[in-house]
Amino acid sequence: MTLCDIGNTHLHFYQEGRVWACAPQSLQVLEDEVFYISVNAQHTTALLEICPNAKDLSPQMHLASKYEGLGVDRMAACLGLRGKSGVVVDAGSAITLDVMENGEHLGGVILPGLASYCQAYKSISPALDLPPNLRVNLDRLPNGTADALGYGILQSVLLTLKHLVGERKVYFTGGDGKFLANFFPQGLYNGLLVFEGMLATLGV
């Protein structure tokens, strides 16, 4: 059995603990039974062209929540807690934060992803088109552009996450999850959280 999490940039695959990512134009035939969830219709079509029997897992996915329009990837990551209470932070092209309490989803927040901030600065002005320093010292006022940009991104993201996390346990996933988890003493990184939710949905 192979699981596929179809995102806006890549398709992420999981097979017996092994994971890999693929661009939609580089997909290869899978002989296996494939279950997928998707937030990108175009990339879903790409997968179905290669694996016409792949099954959409989202109709089987249930999460108690009042949230309208919760993405299926966020839902899967929340189900990946398998009933544990805590905060889920998925730091990819967007940074989503979702609060789970006794199996119930209480709400969530969306921030731009770290790369999206860089792109935003670049679009504002050529003067801001340089790599923000994300290793900036947050205890000092920046005195240069790379530090000022890095501080803007990192401090604003961290203050928002810390404000919402409070004393709760926080589970990070996604491409920038490991980096962000470093700033939280009670932070855990689990790159497989979305797949955990898909496995839980399949009763595995």
Added chain:
Amino acid sequence: MTLCDIGNTHLHFYQEGRVWACAPQSLQVLEDEVFYISVNAQHTTALLEICPNAKDLSPQMHLASKYEGLGVDRMAACLGLRGKSGVVVDAGSAITLDVMENGEHLGGVILPGLASYCQAYKSISPALDLPPNLRVNLDRLPNGTADALGYGILQSVLLTLKHLVGERKVYFTGGDGKFLANFFPQGLYNGLLVFEGMLATLGV
């Protein structure tokens, strides 16, 4: 005498307390003596085509600072405090924050502007291409996309500004300055701060 603050979107003019903004392609001839500062070379060329005698004020502008690459508009806004201590927040296409103490610039931070956040979300995914609710209640966890996006923008910007402002006085300027000033009991809005700095430079 007319002052012109050339930005990345508009050219802003000041004449005896009257202010107006102009797109670079809609400039009209000015009979007056014109002093300008600019962060956009292309728009400067547009002004000089219409007003060939306009004078660049930036060589006369001096601000005590260790910051490397401080934009001339940020410098002008800081000089607009005319020696008062406090924090300057210019909320336009970017949100810049600069700390002034006894006439000295201690450093600063750059965040994307409010409109730039909306553009960033839109670029991430069509699912995030909707107007963020910037009137969202920050005391509750969002339960829908427009609120989750609005919370992400507003809370992250406000927490960062509040963290840096502390107990200091804070002077807001720029297109979104009035809106953001509402969240600060010690906040003052002055849409003319950059022009104040230009006037101070001219000894007016």
